[in-house]
Amino acid sequence: MIPLERLRDSFEGVIPSVIATTGADGMPNxxxxxxxxxxxxxxVALSNQFFSKTATNVARNGLATVMVVDGYSGQQHVLDLVFERSEMEGEIFERVAVHLAILESRMTGIMTLRAVDxxxxxxxxxxxxANPLVEAEPLVxxxxxxxxxxxxxxMSDCSDPEALLDVTLEGLAECFGYHHSMVLVPDGERxxxxxxxxxxxxxxxFGAEVPPGCGIIGVAAERRRNVRITDLSRGQRYIQAVRAMAGVEDATPIPLPALDKPLSQTALPLISRGRLVGVLFSESTERFTFxxxxxxxxxxxxxxxxTALSFLSEERERTEMGRREKTETSADEVWSLPAGRRIAVRFYPRDGSLFVDDDYLIRGVPGxxxxxxLEEYTRTGKQDFLNREIRRDRRLQLPDFKDNLETRLxxxxxxxxxxxxxxxxxxxxRxxxxxxxxxRPEIEIVED
Known part of the structure; x- marks a missing residue:
């Protein structure tokens, strides 16, 4: 028997597999x-979404034969299977459900997983x-x-979160050849x-958003599981799902960076002490990159x-809270705005959206x-702001638990x-x- 570990590329779903079963009358299906x-x-696991005849045959004798195809080399293998059990929850069920969630994307739920066999x-x-090509050396x-x-x-040498993010993405490109990557963090509000x-x-x-559960990034965050697709060329619905996820077809204020024709993608949730702190995403124009x-x-x-993002953010917060620094400008000082060009600032309290000179900038906590x-500047001329003071200001509506102020800044x-x-x-x-x-900023608050 050939070890299944050698067939891992045959379990990527790049090329459909075939399942054969036998009915009570000996008729194959x-x-x-x-x-x-x-x-x-x-x-191995199969999603329980068979045609009724296949399900009936398996229920009768518990036997099936499956042929899998390596999408990279084209090699085929036949597996003789014996049914053991069905699972409707647990590690294997969640893994298969995540895969189907990515394929389903914005479809109508016809691929909802019932069970895993x-x-x-x-x-x-x-x-x-039948007609073998020239023998190829095994890929090592x-x-x-x-x-x-x-x-x-x-990464361990980085002393602040911003440098850590840059070093990580630069390293993925230089060391691994993953040239298109991004990090996303929870927005804390939506x-x-x-x-x-x-x-x-x-x-x-920067500032581009992914809705909860949307596409490979949203699913990785929502399910807190790695998601990896090695070949997106199989069918137009894959490409459409990816483009929809990336915001290419949506009228979003800030489009998510995306390759026009990605062929492989991966998204990994960033979990620290049981809390989601972000998602690491990478994609490629080549098949089987990941x-x-x-x-x-x-x-x-x-x-x-x-772990490093959480530690650096919390370490900075502890350092800031221990300081006793004075601000440079007192609210009692006389202040008048300097002359200069007008900077039109429009703010919508409903979602924290902020526009500068009629151009959308950001929303939410950063907005x-x-x-x-800007309000402090127009009122007092203050230009320097301490993080510890920002955290104390309840008007900013920072989340009560782990506000992640550093990442918002x-x-x-x-x-x-x-x-x-x-x-x-x-x-x-610091x-x-x-x-x-x-x-000189002129601020307009728009209630809607």
């Missing part, structure tokens, strides 16, 4: 399967090709753990995700990134933060830098933000 899932060295593999044999893939060690060592860092795209897309070994390597990197800075700074407008926000030093304006 053949159906197609979208996916056969690897469980362990002696078991677990089969014991009694035998696994290769199917000889290099080990990635050395690259993981080098990148995580770089249960979705917001892009805080990206690399390899024509536009950075194989099982890549997922294993990225899992280690994602875990390191999640309220910038409004706060990173997002705001990067969005302002990307827009290259008349307002900039810089980190003057725990201090400095507002700079090329003009």
């Amino acid at each position: 053949i159906s197609y399967l979208s996916h056969v899932h690897y469980v362990d060295e002696t078991h 677990i089969y014991r593999v009694e035998d696994c044999q290769a199917v000889p090709a 893939l290099p080990d990635l753990m050395g690259k993981v060690a080098r990148l995580t060592a770089r 249960d979705g995700l917001t892009t805080i860092a990206s690399r390899g795209y024509d536009q950075f897309g 194989r099982h070994r890549d997922e294993e390597a990225l899992t280690v990197i994602a875990a390191h990134l999640a 309220r933060l910038l409004l706060h800075f 990173i997002l705001l700074r990067r969005r302002l830098e990307e827009k290259a407008g008349p307002i900039t926000l810089e980190r003057a030093d 725990g201090r933000q400095r507002l700079t304006l090329a003009g």
